[in-house]
Amino acid sequence: MNxxxxxxxxxxxTMLVLIAISALPSLxxxxxxxxxxxxxxxxxxxxxxxxxxxxxxxxVTAQRELPLLPDLAPLMKETVIIFMTxxxxxxxxxxxxxxxxxxxxxxxxxxLQQTSQTLEMIPDLFWLIFSQFLAxxxxxxxxxxxxxxxxxxxxxxRFLPIVTxxxxxxxxxxxxxxxxxxxEEVSLFLELARAKGVRPAALFWRHLLPNLVYxxxxxxxxx
Numbered sequence: 001m002n003x004x005x006x007x008x009x010x011x012x013x014t015m016l017v018l019i020a021i022s023a024l025p026s027l028x029x030x031x032x033x034x035x036x037x038x039x040x041x042x043x044x045x046x047x048x049x050x051x052x053x054x055x056x057x058x059x060v061t062a063q064r065e066l067p068l069l070p071d072l073a074p075l076m077k078e079t080v081i082i083f084m085t086x087x088x089x090x091x092x093x094x095x096x097x098x099x100x101x102x103x104x105x106x107x108x109x110x111x112l113q114q115t116s117q118t119l120e121m122i123p124d125l126f127w128l129i130f131s132q133f134l135a136x137x138x139x140x141x142x143x144x145x146x147x148x149x150x151x152x153x154x155x156x157x158r159f160l161p162i163v164t165x166x167x168x169x170x171x172x173x174x175x176x177x178x179x180x181x182x183x184e185e186v187s188l189f190l191e192l193a194r195a196k197g198v199r200p201a202a203l204f205w206r207h208l209l210p211n212l213v214y215x216x217x218x219x220x221x222x223x
Contacts, residue, residue, distance in 0.1 A: 019045045078156045085158075086165035093166075094173035098212070102181055102204050116174035124168045131164050176219075177212065184211055 019042060026041025027033060048055060056065040101112050135147040148157050184190065185208065193207050 019049075074156075078158070082158060082161045082165060085162050086169055089162070090166045090169040090173060093170055094177060095209075097174055098177045098181060098209075099204055101178060102185065102208065103200060112174075113178050116171065116178050119171040120175040122171070124164075127167045128164050131160050131167075135160060176216070180212055180215055181208070184208055184215075187211075 023038060023041035023045050026037045026044070027035060029037060053067065053069060055068040057068050057071075058064070059066045059071075097112075101109060104112065138144050138147065147159055190203065190207060193203055198207070
């Protein structure tokens with residue numbers, strides 16, 4: 001309950017800060033600084049939030065004002081699809097990596113640990129540019145045109161955004177899992193499970209993995 005209350009408080013504080021920032025243009029009227037208008041600007045922002053269905057924008061193609069939410073809803077849907085797909089795929093690959101890392105020897109672990117640290121340091125923008133460059137290169141060399149890199153109006157591109165976002169999330173997971181597997185595998189409860197003859201596969205999925213999930217919950221709650 002304390003965590004929920006903390007997140008709700010953060011949400012409301014964030015909303016108030018955004019409203020305060022969005023009302024800043026009301027301070028300037030005809031190139032003159034008018035502080036008295038700021039409170040009315042904040043009230044206007046609150047009134048607009050109370051009437052979201054009435055918010056409009058100017059559509060250049062249609063040459064007229066159109067409601068914002070009906071046009072914004074498909075974009076929000078696409079964003080959720082891309083994010084959730086990337087999250088599921090990255091978590092799946094991260095679990096396979098964690099199991100492989102746990103069952104590997106010292107030399108393989110060293111290579112995996114150094115690789116995960118290096119990949120996590122690469123900027124996200126690099127993967128965006130690299131994925132587009134790779135798709136274009138494949139098309140030029142082979143004529144394979146199923147990977148779309150751009151779309152027009154009402155055309156949604158999913159594959160490359162999902163790949164790019166998956167990579168950035170995955171590399172974070174790999175570094176985090178590498179660190180915490182090394183810490184958890186020397187814990188006393190795992191030593192006891194080994195002494196009882198628990199198989200390595202069961203040791204990972206039934207004993208080590210739940211602890212990693214709980215650690216990640218604590219990590220996400222703090223951040």
